[in-house]
Amino acid sequence: xxxxxxxxxxxxxxxxxxxxxxxxxxxxxxxxxxxxxxxxxxxxxxxxxxxxxxxxxxxxxxxxxxxxxxxxxxxxxxxxxxxxxxxxxxxxxxxxxxxxxxxxxxxxxxxxxxxxxxxxxxxxxxxxxxxxxxxxxxxxxxxxxxxxxxxxxxxxxxxxxxxxxxxxxxxxxxxxxxxxxxxxxxxxxxxxxxxxxxxxxxxxxxxxxxxxxxxxxxxxxxxxxxxxxxxxxxxxxxxxxxxxxxxxxxxxxxxxxxxxxxxxxxxxxxxxxxxxxxxxxxxxxxxxxxxxxxxxxxxxxxxxxxxxxxxxxxxxxxxxxxxxxxxxxxxxxxxxxxxxxxxxxxxxxxxxxxxxxxxxxxxxxxxxxxxxxxxxxxxxxxxxxxxxxxxxxxxxxxxxxxxxxxxxxxxxxxxxxxxxxxxxxxxxxxxxxxxxxxxxxxxxxxxxxxxxxxxxxxxxxxxx
Amino acid sequence: xxxxxxxxxxxxxxxxxxxxxxxxxxxxxxxxxxxxxxxxxxxxxxxxxxxxxxxxxxxxxxxxxxxxxxxxxxxxxxxxxxxxxxxxxxxxxxxxxxxxxxxxxxxxxxxxxxxxxxxxxxxxxxxxxxxxxxxxxxxxxxxxxxxxxxxxxxxxxxxxxxxxxxxxxxxxxxxxxxxxxxxxxxxxxxxxxxxxxxxxxxxxxxxxxxxxxxxxxxxxxxxxxxxxxxxxxxxxxxxxxxxxxxxxxxxxxxxxxxxxxxxxxxxxxxxxxxxxxxxxxxxxxxxxxxxxxxxxxxxxxxxxxxxxxxxxxxxxxxxxxxxxxxxxxxxxxxxxxxxxxxxxxxxxxxxxxxxxxxxxxxxxxxxxxxxxxxxxxx
Numbered sequence: 001x002x003x004x005x006x007x008x009x010x011x012x013x014x015x016x017x018x019x020x021x022x023x024x025x026x027x028x029x030x031x032x033x034x035x036x037x038x039x040x041x042x043x044x045x046x047x048x049x050x051x052x053x054x055x056x057x058x059x060x061x062x063x064x065x066x067x068x069x070x071x072x073x074x075x076x077x078x079x080x081x082x083x084x085x086x087x088x089x090x091x092x093x094x095x096x097x098x099x100x101x102x103x104x105x106x107x108x109x110x111x112x113x114x115x116x117x118x119x120x121x122x123x124x125x126x127x128x129x130x131x132x133x134x135x136x137x138x139x140x141x142x143x144x145x146x147x148x149x150x151x152x153x154x155x156x157x158x159x160x161x162x163x164x165x166x167x168x169x170x171x172x173x174x175x176x177x178x179x180x181x182x183x184x185x186x187x188x189x190x191x192x193x194x195x196x197x198x199x200x201x202x203x204x205x206x207x208x209x210x211x212x213x214x215x216x217x218x219x220x221x222x223x224x225x226x227x228x229x230x231x232x233x234x235x236x237x238x239x240x241x242x243x244x245x246x247x248x249x250x251x252x253x254x255x256x257x258x259x260x261x262x263x264x265x266x267x268x269x270x271x272x273x274x275x276x277x278x279x280x281x282x283x284x285x286x287x288x289x290x291x292x293x294x295x296x297x298x299x300x301x302x303x304x305x306x307x308x309x310x311x312x313x314x315x316x317x318x319x320x321x322x323x324x325x326x327x328x329x330x331x332x333x334x335x336x337x338x339x340x341x342x343x344x345x346x347x348x349x350x351x352x353x354x355x356x357x358x359x360x361x362x363x364x365x366x367x368x369x370x371x372x373x374x375x376x377x378x379x380x381x382x383x384x385x386x387x388x389x390x391x392x393x394x395x396x397x398x399x400x401x402x403x404x405x406x407x408x409x410x411x412x413x414x415x416x417x418x419x420x421x422x423x424x425x426x427x428x429x430x431x432x433x434x435x436x437x438x439x440x441x442x443x444x445x446x447x448x449x450x451x452x453x454x455x456x457x458x459x460x461x462x463x464x
Numbered sequence: 465x466x467x468x469x470x471x472x473x474x475x476x477x478x479x480x481x482x483x484x485x486x487x488x489x490x491x492x493x494x495x496x497x498x499x500x501x502x503x504x505x506x507x508x509x510x511x512x513x514x515x516x517x518x519x520x521x522x523x524x525x526x527x528x529x530x531x532x533x534x535x536x537x538x539x540x541x542x543x544x545x546x547x548x549x550x551x552x553x554x555x556x557x558x559x560x561x562x563x564x565x566x567x568x569x570x571x572x573x574x575x576x577x578x579x580x581x582x583x584x585x586x587x588x589x590x591x592x593x594x595x596x597x598x599x600x601x602x603x604x605x606x607x608x609x610x611x612x613x614x615x616x617x618x619x620x621x622x623x624x625x626x627x628x629x630x631x632x633x634x635x636x637x638x639x640x641x642x643x644x645x646x647x648x649x650x651x652x653x654x655x656x657x658x659x660x661x662x663x664x665x666x667x668x669x670x671x672x673x674x675x676x677x678x679x680x681x682x683x684x685x686x687x688x689x690x691x692x693x694x695x696x697x698x699x700x701x702x703x704x705x706x707x708x709x710x711x712x713x714x715x716x717x718x719x720x721x722x723x724x725x726x727x728x729x730x731x732x733x734x735x736x737x738x739x740x741x742x743x744x745x746x747x748x749x750x751x752x753x754x755x756x757x758x759x760x761x762x763x764x765x766x767x768x769x770x771x772x773x774x775x776x777x778x779x780x781x782x783x784x785x786x787x788x789x790x791x792x793x794x795x796x797x798x799x800x801x802x803x804x805x806x807x808x809x810x811x812x813x814x815x816x817x818x819x820x821x822x823x824x825x826x827x828x829x830x831x832x833x834x835x836x837x838x839x840x841x842x
Contacts, residue, residue, distance in 0.1 A: 007528050010484045017478075043521045186474040193477070205551075215571075395616060402613040406549040437472040444480055446545055452538035453555070453705070455529035457500060 001042045002161075003246045004199050006451055012039065013250075020254065021180075029152045029175065032254065036155035040121070047119045050093070055151045057085055058129035059144065062136045066143035079137045083130055090126045093119055098321040121161035123318055125154050127285055132168040134289055141169035149175045158250035162243045164261035164281035167288075171256060180255035188252025190436060191245050197443040198242030200450050202411050206235035209404040216396045217384060224397030225384040226364070231404070233367050234411040237266065240279070266415040269355035270347055271335050271362050282318070286311050301341065308340075309333050319370070324378070328369045335362060487533035497530075498751060499702040504530040536707070543705030552611045557704035560609040563657045565700040565709060566602045567830060569617045574833035576622055577629075583825060584633040585842040590812050592778075593822040595636040597674055598626060599662055599784050601829050602655040605641075605648050619829055638677055640670045657712045659698020660830070661754055664715040667788035674824075675795060683794045688717040697751040714753045716743055722794045725771040731764035732806070742767070742790045757786040763806035767793035778802065778820040780811065780841065785826040792824075804837040811841055 001008050016035050023031050041048040061082030068075040091099070096114035104111055132150070135141035144150040153175055159166055213220060213228035220228060244261035251258045265277035275283055287296075294307040309330065316329015339347065347355065368385075372378035384390065393401070401408070413419070426432055496503055508514065508523025515521070532538070546554035553559075558566045587594050603610055604619035623641060630637045647669060648654055654666035662670075668685065675682035695711040728739045747755040758765050761783060767790075775796035779785055785801055792799045800818065802811060815823065827835070 005525070006532055007525050010481055010488065010532075011528065014478075014481045014485045043518045045516055045518075182471055182474070186471050189474045189477045193473070208554075399613055399615050403551045403553070407551070433467075433470045433472050437476055440473040441476050441480075444477065445541065448484075449538040449542035449545060452529065452532055452535055453542040455526070455532070456535070456539045456705075457502070 001039050003243065003250075004196060004447070004451060006448075006455075009448070009451075017253065029146075030148050033148050033152045033155065036152065036157045036160065039157040040155060040160060044119075050089070050119055050122075051125065051155060052151075054086070054089065054125065054129055055154050056147070058082060058133055058154070059147050059150045061085075061133045062143050062150070065133055065137045069137070069139075075137055079133055082133045086126050086130050090122060092116070093122055095317075095321045118321075124163050124165055125160060127165045127282075128168070129154055131165070131285065131289065135167065135169045141167075141172050144168075144172070144175075156251075156256070158247040158254070158256070159258065162240070162247070163279070164244050164247060164258055165285050166258055166281070167285070170259060174256050178255040184252050184255065184257075188249045188254075189440065190249070191252060192249030193440045193443045195242045195245030195247075195249055196447050198238040198245060198414070200447040201443065202407060202414065203235050203238035203242055204450065205404060205407045206231045206238065206411055209400060209408065210235055212400045213397055216394060217381065219390060219394040220384060220397040221391040221393040222385065222388055224390075224393040224401075225381065227393075227397065227401055227408075229364050229368050229371075229381075229385070231408065232371055233266070233364055234408065234415070236367060236370075237262075237415060238411060264415065264417050266360070266363070267356075267417070268359050269352060270339055270344075270359060271332065272339050272344075274359055274363060275332070275336070282315070286315055290314060305337055305341075308337055312336070322373045324369055324373045324375070328366060331366060331369055484533055488528070488531065491531075491533060493531045499536060501702075501752075539705045540707040543707075547706070550613075553614065555703060555705060557700050557706075558603070558611055558614055559704065559706050559709070560606070560611060562609055563710050563712075564602070564606060564609045564655075565658055565704045565706060566606065566610065567660055567700055567703075569601065569603055569615050570830050570833040572618060575835065576625065576833050579832055579835055579838045580626060580629045582838045582841045583635065584629065586812065586823075587633050587635050589842060590815055590823075592815060592820070594825065595638060595674070595678065595822065596626070596630055596825040597638040597640065597670060597827075598623065598832055599666075599670065599826075599828040600641055600644055602660065604829075605644050606655060622829060622833070636677065638670070638674050640673055643669060643673055656696065656698055656700075656714075658696060658701035658709065659712065659752075659754060660700050660828070661698070661784060661787070662828075664717050664787050667784070668717065668791060671788050671791040680795050683719065683722070683791060687719050687721070689720070691716050691718070693748050693753065695751075696753045698754060699752065702752070714748075714756065716756065717790075718743070719794065722769070722771070726767055726769045726790075726793050728758065729766045729768070730759060730762050731766075732762050742793070754783070754786070758789060758801075760786070761803060761806065763803055763808075765789070765801040767796075767799040769793050769797055769799075772797045774821075776800075776818065776820045777822050777824055778811075778815055778818065779824045779826060780804065780838075781824075781826040782828060782831040782835070784828045784831075788826065804835075804840055808840075 001012060003009070019035075020028060020031060037048050037051075040051060061078055064078035065075050065082075068078060092114075093116055096116050100111050100114045104113070132141065132144070132153075136143050144153075153166075153168060153171060156166075209231040210228055213224065213231065217225075241262040248258045248260070259281065261279060261281050263277040263280065265274050268274040268277055291307055291311045294310065295303060296307065297304050299307070312329045312333025313326060314329070315332070316326045319325040319328070347358070350358070368378060368381055372381060426435070494504065495506070505523065505526040507527055508520050510520050514523075543555060546552075547559055553568050556568050558568060560566050583594070583596065586592075600619045600623070601617055603614070604617040607617065619641070623639065627637045627639065644654055644666070652665060652669075653663055654669065655662050672682045692713045692715050694713050696714040697711050701709060701711075723742070726742065728742050729736050730739065742758055744756055744759040747753055747760070754760070772795065776798040777792065777796050777800070779789070779792070779799060779801045781801055781803065782805075783803075789799060789801055798818075798820075800814075800820070802814065804811070832838075
């Protein structure tokens with residue numbers, strides 16, 4: 001189930017909220033645990049079994065780590081076993097096909113290509129469960145005494161399928177002691193509306209714009225191609241950050257507080273800064289559970305470079321089982337290394353405008369690598385970005401740009417903190433609540449209209 | 465919380481989602497959407513197997529969306545919202561001046577060449593006398609009504625290609641572009657505002673030119689009693705979601721003297737029914753009134769005019785021919801319309817067995833560019 005669907009907004013959510021607030025506080029986690037499984041299993045109920053298995057394995061892992069902990073060396077055994085099982089499950093279900101295909105490239109090998117469909121959210125919840133056992137081992141989080149509470153954490157529907165990756169230690173206390181308040185619920189509604197609007201009213205439109213531009217790749221011209229990839233950049237940011245906002249908003253409605261996942265990444269003045277602002281929960285995870293254990297930046301320079309490359313190889317791979325994601329990860333790894341060891345000082349002296357232009361070009365280029373899983377198509381697109389033979393902008397690309405100009409401009413403005421700064425100034429004024437209400441009502445109505453229209457399909461032959 | 469009014473966003477949100485949920489549950493469900501011309505999803509069968517393999521969930525989501533409360537209103541809200549932010553044509557139909565709702569141009573990645581090949585192959589194998597009439601797109605003729613930003617209607621390019629290709633195989637091509645352009649300039653309504661078809665006047669204008677080029681005498685305009693029916697909401701209207709646009713008028717041009725000599729046989733599958741009329745006025749009660757002409761889409765229709773002694777013509781067509789066929793029936797003893805979307809037997813057989821003197825091909829350019837059934841012609 002996705003948040004931007006009619007069935008979630010107008011059936012699952014009202015029913016969940018209603019029952020959640022009717023049942024006594026003690027039973028709320030049990031109810032959440034159950035309703036999370038409905039959310040996750042909707043459409044593919046068998047996947048619930050895999051998730052339940054993962055919950056039980058990691059719960060047991062945490063239990064044994066805790067039990068052995070007086071002897072740290074002994075505690076390492078259940079820790080390592082659990083992490084290997086987690087990574088193994090992820091490798092099998094997410095990367096099985098890719099691994100067998102790669103191995104088959106070797107001569108004389110004909111392994112049957114593994115075809116398993118990717119269980120939704122597995123990358124997110126596996127990282128969450130791993131954070132639990134590791135945190136228990138490191139004494140950063142208390143062991144969970146209740147399987148239900150732990151299961152509720154892993155399967156919590158707001159962040160289950162698209163993050164943010166919530167570390168156990170950040171919610172351990174909330175799982176047992178949260179107190180839902182009206183104010184928090186109200187904030188959750190506002191945050192959810194921001195997210196829904198980002199997803200349905202901006203990301204979907206920018207996606208349509210990018211698709212339309214791609215339909216005429218070779219005639220778009222240089223500017224047309226840059227506009228196309230910029231539209232994709234807007235789609236991916238508003239889609240992902242919208243989803244994170246919705247997750248945090250829903251969390252609030254249930255009494256949880258999750259950390260922000262995005263902080264206006266597109267206003268960054270360097271790539272290093274970009275990655276401090278983009279998908280924060282993932283970068284944090286890799287920093288805490290991979291980079292720092294590898295020695296981080298306390299080692300000598302060559303080892304630091306190696307560590308960074310490992311982290312960015314894995315970050316790329318995490319995004320999907322395809323080579324372009326690895327390429328994308330290493331692309332950022334290399335740029336970050338260059339920023340860190342070579343041009344960092346020089347960059348700082350540049351005027352802000354140039355810093356922005358540099359960063360924007362790097363991330364737009366990155367999104368092109370991210371988008372095209374076919375290297376030949378990527379090559380063609382990159383040549384479109386620079387080849388003046390196709391002119392500046394094609395007629396069709398211009399028509400598309402005019403059609404989406406308003407939303408595109410709105411997206412660019414909304415990717416800066418401008419609206420937030422204005423809001424901060426007026427939010428304590430008397431009339432603020434009225435503006436908020438109007439905003440929520442408009443977003444809700446327009447999003448509903450847009451989602452309903454997706455199902456409005458005049459019979460094909462009736463065009464004749 | 466000190467001030468209750470601060471909680472207003474929450475109340476609005478909860479009210480909205482709960483009202484929609486309750487409305488969905490209590491409102492009676494209709495099983496047909498007349499705007500979309502399709503049956504809506506039934507409640508899916510709920511059993512363990514269907515739930516386990518996801519069929520139930522998928523069916524239920526479609527059911528939920530198909531029967532969502534005030535669904536058509538939401539579609540309208542979305543259409544106008546897109547329009548207001550400058551995305552006119554987001555759903556494939558431009559909201560134009562003077563109430564015109566016009567389909568966006570067909571993609572230039574189309575099937576025109578393939579379909580031309582089907583026509584020329586048919587010509588080469590049957591050696592029939594063939595004439596082809598392609599109706600220009602509404603957007604091309606009514607370009608003054610189009611919004612400032614729109615995709616290019618490339619009818620000129622397409623028509624020139626068609627003309628050349630057909631010429632090489634000795635197929636006549638009736639080019640109505642210049643006549644249509646000047647008539648439209650003079651304020652004659654050749655196309656509907658709310659539908660993708662041409663008007664009866666448009667069809668008559670093309671008929672006049674067609675008959676003249678074939679050396680026949682077209683029926684005079686003065687021989688018809690023209691009657692106009694309001695509130696026609698056709699396909700572009702229902703696709704667009706621009707519900708505030710006005711309905712169109714649809715005209716029937718009837719010649720009582722000729723009509724009494726004409727019978728119409730409609731074949732669907734193995735069954736043929738005979739009628740003494742070419743007009744099915746029951747359809748005038750519906751929003752989409754175009755099926756008033758020969759009852760809409762069928763596999764095969766044959767007009768017989770007992771007052772005309774000779775002339776047998778086979779018309780390979782789409783629905784643009786429906787409102788022109790009554791005019792043709794005044795000039796030929798037999799006019800047979802065949803629609804390849806529904807007629808699944810061999811058309812060359814039909815042509816040979818029926819001893820037709822000539823073949824007409826009548827298509828709107830959009831359909832000619834997208835049709836996937838013409839290839840079965842040969």
